[in-house]
Amino acid sequence: MEITGFRRILVTGGAGFIGSNFVRYLFEQGAHEVVVLDKLTYAGNIANLADLADQPGFRFVQGDIADPSAVAAAMDGCDAIINFAAETHVDRSLLESAAFIRTNVHGTHVLLETALHTGVSRFVQVSTDEVYGEVLAGRSRESDPLRPRNPYAASKASGDLLALAYHASYGLPVMVTRGANTYGPYQHPEKFIPLSVTNLLEGRSIPVYGDGRQQRDWLHVRDHCRAIAFVLARGEPGQVYNIGAGNHRPNLEVARAIVRLLGLTEEWIQHVTDRPGHDRRYAVDSSRIESLGWAPEIPFEAGLAETVRWYEAHRDWWVPLKAGQFADYYHRNYGSRVVLSGGSET
Ligand code: NAD
Ligand code: DAU
Secondary structure: OOOOOOOEEEEEOOOOHHHHHHHHHHHHOOOOEEEEEEOOOOOOOHHHHHHHOOOOOEEEEEOOOOOHHHHHHHHOOOOEEEEOOOOOOHHHHHHOOHHHHHHHHHHHHHHHHHHHHHOOOEEEEEEEHHHHOOOOOOOEOOOOOOOOOOHHHHHHHHHHHHHHHHHHHHOOOEEEEEEOOEEOOOOOOOOHHHHHHHHHHOOOOEEEEOOOOOEEEOEEHHHHHHHHHHHHHHOOOOOEEEEOOOOEEEHHHHHHHHHHHOOOOHHHEEEEOOOOOOOOEOOEOOHHHHOOOOOOOOOHHHHHHHHHHHHHHOHHHHOHHHOOHHHHHHHHHHOOOOEEEEOOOO
């Protein structure tokens, strides 16, 4: 998807997992100027953008999307904005949710207000399939009711609704994307796939919540970035676009695949106490974005194998992320979980 029609694109949260992959993708597709605005929370990492340091047209600004003056300065001269900035981890939202409301709701509002006064031609609000809540059968369509069941998902649903209200009320050219579980290089090791891979590489087990039969639809980050670029270039203002990959797998199956890819046995999988309110399944109908010409390209088995190799080859990137404050978080989230079955920690 060629991206040459914009003068300057603002990418908020561009130092995170999907955002940094997206900035790289934008330049590959011919983007002229890209400004990244990122607060650099625990999840933001300037190292994710290190290869772009000398890229002509690239500028990084450290700042908070909930800070109107930082947003106004970063948005100056931009004709498009893609909002990736968010608190994103469900387990953290269950431990402490205030930052989720501040960034995902209030921060989104600041971006919308500023965009209204700046006059951008496209505003893409990057959201999630979690806003529909658990879908035990069938697939969610964009018109389905939102039934978020954890504080993270509720804060994202609030951001979606605010964004769509700015289109209905003021004609702001907003589009909302609702992507499925994304995986690939540069994902923070708190999330299931990178946590599983890096735990095994450290000699620890994979903690599978409950029975491990919960299903997620795994979307490679490059397919997700391509989809967002399609919406940016071809989407219709006021519309919502689901983005799924059709790669539904139970968590236990994903854990088994990772163990095999690292040449280990299932003794390295531990069942632990479930996540409270754990959604059993998400599934979206992606026919609307497919009608724009997008389709996922990366098969899950190939994408997973490539991702495992990436984490094996980039210990320098993730080892520091699993130290310090992350160790405290790990203790809070996993320390109280009872081991239900499986191999033991070493
Ligand atoms: P991430 O946690 O890896 O990155 C989030 C980024 O936002 C970080 O760089 C962080 O520093 C930045 N940030 C957080 N608060 C900020 C603030 N107040 N101001 C400025 N920057 C701030 O997240 P991700 O997995 O890359 O997700 C990106 C977006 O995609 C999120 O909006 C998320 O809801 C959505 N999404 C993620 C997935 C997934 O599976 N990862 C799937 C669908 C949708
Ligand atoms: O569906 C899109 C969403 O996917 C995004 O909006 C979120 O930002 C992203 O974090 C992700 O949410 P999940 O809760 O689905 O992802 P997570 O990687 O935390 O968990 C994936 C599945 O694995 C889920 O069923 C919970 C389970 N799990 C997770 C962890 C961290 C485990 O069994 N053990 C774990 O240690």
